[in-house]
Amino acid sequence: MMEDLSQQTAAHDVIPLPWAWSPRRRRNTVFPIFLPFRGCPVRCVFCAQEEQTGCRSSQTPIPTLLAIAREALQQHAAQRKMPTELAFYGGTFTAMPEDDLRACLNLATEALERGWINTFRCSTRPDSVNASMLKRLRTACCDTVELGIQSFSDSALAEARRGYDAACALQACADVLNAGLRLGVQLLPGMPGNTPEIFLEDVTQALEAGAQMLRFYPCLVLEGTQLAKLWRKGQYVPWTVNQTLDTLARGWLAANMARVPVIRMGLAPQAELESAILDGPVDPALGNRVMARGLLMAVRHTLSQHNAPETVSNFELFLPPAVQGCLWGHKGELRSAWSAMGLQKIHYWQQDFPAIRTFSARPSA
Numbered sequence: 001m002m003e004d005l006s007q008q009t010a011a012h013d014v015i016p017l018p019w020a021w022s023p024r025r026r027r028n029t030v031f032p033i034f035l036p037f038r039g040c041p042v043r044c045v046f047c048a049q050e051e052q053t054g055c056r057s058s059q060t061p062i063p064t065l066l067a068i069a070r071e072a073l074q075q076h077a078a079q080r081k082m083p084t085e086l087a088f089y090g091g092t093f094t095a096m097p098e099d100d101l102r103a104c105l106n107l108a109t110e111a112l113e114r115g116w117i118n119t120f121r122c123s124t125r126p127d128s129v130n131a132s133m134l135k136r137l138r139t140a141c142c143d144t145v146e147l148g149i150q151s152f153s154d155s156a157l158a159e160a161r162r163g164y165d166a167a168c169a170l171q172a173c174a175d176v177l178n179a180g181l182r183l184g185v186q187l188l189p190g191m192p193g194n195t196p197e198i199f200l201e202d203v204t205q206a207l208e209a210g211a212q213m214l215r216f217y218p219c220l221v222l223e224g225t226q227l228a229k230l231w232r233k234g235q236y237v238p239w240t241v242n243q244t245l246d247t248l249a250r251g252w253l254a255a256n257m258a259r260v261p262v263i264r265m266g267l268a269p270q271a272e273l274e275s276a277i278l279d280g281p282v283d284p285a286l287g288n289r290v291m292a293r294g295l296l297m298a299v300r301h302t303l304s305q306h307n308a309p310e311t312v313s314n315f316e317l318f319l320p321p322a323v324q325g326c327l328w329g330h331k332g333e334l335r336s337a338w339s340a341m342g343l344q345k346i347h348y349w350q351q352d353f354p355a356i357r358t359f360s361a362r363p364s365a
């Protein structure tokens with residue numbers, strides 16, 4: 001396809017960007033079971049799971065929660081919906097009391113055997129996994145373990161009082177992969193002690209550690225947390241929205257170039273969450289704005305690498321259709337930047353990578 005295009009436009013340079021834009025695959029619907037704070041050895045300074053998930057069930061007995069989930073899964077299957085991925089979120093899954101853990105795994109096994117789901121995943125802390133626990137999960141047909149690592153920086157981990165260090169986080173990544181499980185890594189840009197530079201290094205470390213998917217959750221100040229107290233005393237200042245967008249865009253680009261998807265950016269909107277937010281880079285369009293900036297950065301970088309800026313005054317973009325919804329950013333905030341760079345025309349094509357076609361001079365009108 002690239003050869004065809006080059007032949008049609010032999011007078012111009014056609015430059016593919018060195019990464020693929022993940023197509024919007026038809027993914028399994030995820031059936032989450034939120035287990036707020038279950039198994040958590042500490043209450044992390046930034047964490048307000050019930051507000052974050054909209055699920056006030058930290059006092060509900062696990063058998064009750066699972067019975068409700070079982071009923072819903074059964075109905076889901078009876079309605080012949082797509083096979084669903086079951087996900088245990090919101091706590092430290094692998095550190096729950098044995099009875100609770102066994103009950104969760106039993107539900108997952110039953111749901112798999114009955115065809116209600118086709119896979120399941122869980123999230124946990126890196127200091128709460130070991131080889132035998134991970135083997136147990138794999139034997140129960142768990143597919144993915146997401147590690148809430150937040151940062152690989154020893155200083156940031158200490159400042160956020162996470163209770164483990166980078167070596168522990170890296171070992172946990174290796175253990176998950178060695179157990180034959182898929183590895184997800186969750187990062188918390190802007191958490192206490194974290195800087196944009198540290199976050200970008202965190203992304204690099206997560207990719208080098210073998211992460212197959214990432215989540216970026218910019219740190220928010222939520223009512224009822226230790227962080228809210230620090231914020232009120234002026235001892236914690238969250239990142240601004242702009243700082244977050246630019247930094248996440250760079251992290252997203254790094255992941256994209258490694259062909260690793262960032263499957264979530266920012267917390268899912270919840271009424272409880274909105275009322276609990278005191279400060280921080282909250283933005284309902286965060287993911288699209290980050291990707292839009294990332295593409296702009298990538299094109300700017302690619303143009304500067306391939307052309308002396310003064311010789312390139314115009315270019316066209318060839319984009320996968322999936323880019324269509326976010327190219328201009330929120331309310332067209334990036335239109336002027338694209339225009340100033342010399343963007344003349346956009347073509348949507350059926351490739352999963354963007355490309356640039358440059359002109360050495362502006363075409364006559």
Ligand code: SF4
Nearest residue numbers: 040043044047090091
């Ligand atoms: S961040 Fe994770 S480990 Fe810490 S309290 Fe929240 S759910 Fe528990």
